[in-house]
Every structure is written in C-alpha cells, then in structure tokens.
Amino acid sequence: MKNILISCLLLLMACKTPQKATSQVSANKNITTTIDNCPENGTCTLELISNKTLEFKTDEFGNLYPTINEGSKTILKYTFTKKPLENTADSNYTELIYAELDSPIIDVNLTNEQLQNVQLHYGxxxxxxxxxxxxxxxxxxxxxxxxxxxxxxxxxxxxVxxxxxxxxxxxQTVSLKSNETN
Structure with a gap:
C-alpha cells in the first residue's frame, strides 16, 4: 500500500499542467516576399516589419500619410508596383496596403469597421x-x-x-522561417 501511495505521488508530481493552446506566430526578423499571383504588368511584394508601430498622420492639406516608428508591433506592408510606360513621364503607379499587427502575430478575423483595429489602410x-x-x-x-x-x-x-x-x-501564405511563399 505504501508503494502504491508513493507511486501515485510521484506520478502526480511528474505530470505537467496543460498549456493553453494559442494561435500565434512570431516574426522576429523582417521578412520580404515576392508575390507570384500579382496583376499583369506589375510586381508585388509583401513585407512583415518587426518591432515597429504604424501611425497615419495628416498633412497641412488634410491628406493621410504613414509613419513607421520603433515599437513592439509587426507591420504588414503589401506593395503593387506597375511597370512604368517607356518614354512616358509621370507613369509611375503604386498601390500599398498597411496593417499594424500584434507581436507575436495572433489569428485575426475582422470585417468592415473592425478593420481599423489593425489600422488597415490602402494607398x-x-x-x-x-x-x-x-x-x-x-x-x-x-x-x-x-x-x-x-x-x-x-x-x-x-x-475603397x-x-x-x-x-x-x-x-497569400507567408513562411516566417525564410523568404519563401506558398
């Protein structure tokens, strides 16, 4: 009986409490990925910029512009750059999407007005x-x-x-281990 009691105590002490399962990943380094499924006549990249914060300021004309500062968040930046027309001035065209994500990155599912919870902006x-x-x-x-x-x-x-x-x-699926996409 004494051996059974000792065995039970050892078994209880050896058991580890279950850890709460969370859906989070860390982007400890900046990651830049070229996107394959990009509109024709352009290039697309996706960046995860770690240890930063995103703020949109307003200039003297009432226009928004982004500033990226040191911080504890991860910035998602998607860039589409259309190839400029040859021999044509001012034919540059770029679209950008910014979001500020928690770090470590957690699962998110947002709709409409909730999109501003991650400062989702289009440029x-x-x-x-x-x-x-x-x-x-x-x-x-x-x-x-x-x-x-x-x-x-x-x-x-x-x-918009x-x-x-x-x-x-x-x-897009982004590998946080290297600069590869799936």
Missing amino acids: RLCFCKGESGYFPIKNGNFSLTKTNKDSLKIDLNFS KKIPQIISEIH
Whole structure:
C-alpha cells in the first residue's frame, strides 16, 4: 500500500499542467516576399516589419500619410508596383496596403469597421489628380491564420469607394522561417 501511495505521488508530481493552446506566430526578423499571383504588368511584394508601430498622420492639406516608428508591433506592408510606360513621364503607379499587427502575430478575423483595429489602410500613389493618397479600409474582410509553427495565411478582400483600385484582394501564405511563399 505504501508503494502504491508513493507511486501515485510521484506520478502526480511528474505530470505537467496543460498549456493553453494559442494561435500565434512570431516574426522576429523582417521578412520580404515576392508575390507570384500579382496583376499583369506589375510586381508585388509583401513585407512583415518587426518591432515597429504604424501611425497615419495628416498633412497641412488634410491628406493621410504613414509613419513607421520603433515599437513592439509587426507591420504588414503589401506593395503593387506597375511597370512604368517607356518614354512616358509621370507613369509611375503604386498601390500599398498597411496593417499594424500584434507581436507575436495572433489569428485575426475582422470585417468592415473592425478593420481599423489593425489600422488597415490602402494607398494609391500616382500622377492621378484627386485620385491618389492613403485611405482607411472600412469595407471588407481581413483574416490572419497560423497554418503551422512558421507559416501565416493572409486573406484580404476589400474596396475603397473613393478612388479606383487594381488590388482588391490578397490570398497569400507567408513562411516566417525564410523568404519563401506558398
């Protein structure tokens, strides 16, 4: 009986309490990935910029612009750059999407006005009078899902009604281990 009691006590002391399962991944370094499924006649990149914060300020004309500062968050930056027309001045065209994510990155599923919880903004930079600048995204769906220990699936569908846009969705899995995409 004494041996059974000692065995039970040892067994109880050897048991580890269960850890709470969380869906989070860390981007401890900056990651830049070239995106394959990019619109024709352009290049797309996705960056995860660690240990920063994102702030949108307003200039003297009432236009928004992003500033990235030192901090404890991870910035998601998606860039579409259209190839400029040869021998044409001012034909540069870029669309950007910014979001500020918690670090470590946790699963997120946001809709419409909730998109501002991660400061989701769309930028259109071009020589397009009255149709360029940065705009908060308030119409769409955004989700981040941990697919495994070192991968993050990004899904975004959105529209900005104020200006025309080429990019309206992103569906990408990013490896946090290296600069590879799936």
